[in-house]
Amino acid sequence: MQLITCPWCGPREELEFHYGGQAHVAYPEDPQELTDEQWAHFVFFRDNPKGPFPERWVHGAGCRRWFNAVRDTRTYQFLAVYRIGEAQPQIPGATT
């Protein structure tokens, strides 16, 4: 178990959090213009990098707020946490 730093509450035990998958997946601006393939990619297809990965977490047992993090999927180490709406910190090798 590791400590995850909630941007509002500070470091808390991992079990207080839930995982939300890839971050920065924006809803399509013109949904009616999407092909079936583009819809499928929006709904189902996500990045799966071996390395730094921007993703969403929610502090479910604390402030219950969502935030973003860049975590290394090789080591599970959190490289950065940042609030929704803030720009993704520059992490070498991270997808954007």
Added chain:
Amino acid sequence: MSTTTATAGDPPGADLPEHPDFLWRNPEPKRSYDVVIVGGGGHGLATAHYLVRNHGITNVAVLEKGWLAGGNMARNTTLIRSNYLLDESAFVYEHALKLWEGLEEDLDYPILFSQRGVLNLAHTEQDVRDSVRRVEANRLNGIDAEYLGPDDVAKICPILNVSDDIRYPVLGATYQPRAGIAKHDYVAWGFGRRVDEAGVDLIQDCEVLDFLTEGDVGDGTARVTGIRTSRGDIACGQVALCAAGHTSTLLDRLGVRTPLQSHPLQALVSELLEPVHPTIVMSNAVHVYVSQAHKGELVMGAGVDSYNGYGQRGAFHVIERQMAAAVELFPVFARAHLLRSWAGIVDVTPDASPIVGRTPYANVLVNSGWGTGGFKVTPGLGWCLAHTIATGELHPHIAPFALDRFVTGALVDEHGAAGVAH
């Protein structure tokens, strides 16, 4: 291969075979092969085996970045069953189960396949209804299945707590008597020995770094001409990707997107115990599954850790929850010591079904997305993928699992049907 036969009074594990001598060569890669299989685990080795056995194709290399069968093949919980609700899953897993039933003879190697049955527990009224439905679906597909009440469940597994004063009482269970376990390492070694004898090159410590390609994905002419590895470039006729959790990192190299997510899946074993657990018990509601290995360890697993990961370890709180469930269901486990824990990296899809078949590269087949259920399908998948490589026609058992189902509007929700909860 010498085996010993246990007699009454021998300790558990006395009938295990001796450790083998070297079972395969350790060749230098040739410059070119008709078929290159990426991934020297169960699926890659089984595919090579049926290429040889069913189709006479032997100019084959199996590339493994670590050591043979040292990935998920060495890390799974060895359960074998075919009691799936979705017809397409039932067909391919039952095909595999029938092959398991003859695999020891086919490989001429002990794999310790033990058909001790599996109980899938129902803890809620909805569980009960779903379980009865799945039993009937299994029967319609010719798969052995029955629904049992708590008393009959206790007869099959006397150490299971079927009292009604626990948090999630056992209301009943499905039972598949032909389900079982096999000794995973021996399965890999049996396949490895067989294909090596036939001339297949098993190339370990050989990581795929990139692909050499020609043509254009846009007009359907794209092909992979060779594979750049840590041991040099290898030209290939056809390629089969059997790298489980690392499949999407390979496909990233080819610019092919898949809806695969790699997660750690933890398992653990207790110290060696006398035989106490006669069958396999799975519970999705409290999420633990347990069997007892031939040697005596209680082998346990749960669901995947929630986050993406490649680290081959997981979080401790997942183990804590799983142990709490296990001790409530099996009070006799309370004093058992945990011996070791580990994780494999499984590739999970949105519908808990595999992604097998063609890619935008004409000579590249993908075999992925088996999630938490890859071991049990090992011979079945190998059979079907070898058929597809040899004949150019998708085997009917894998045809439903094409990548395009996520685009075409096919049913994409099979977690309940799979009988898994990841």
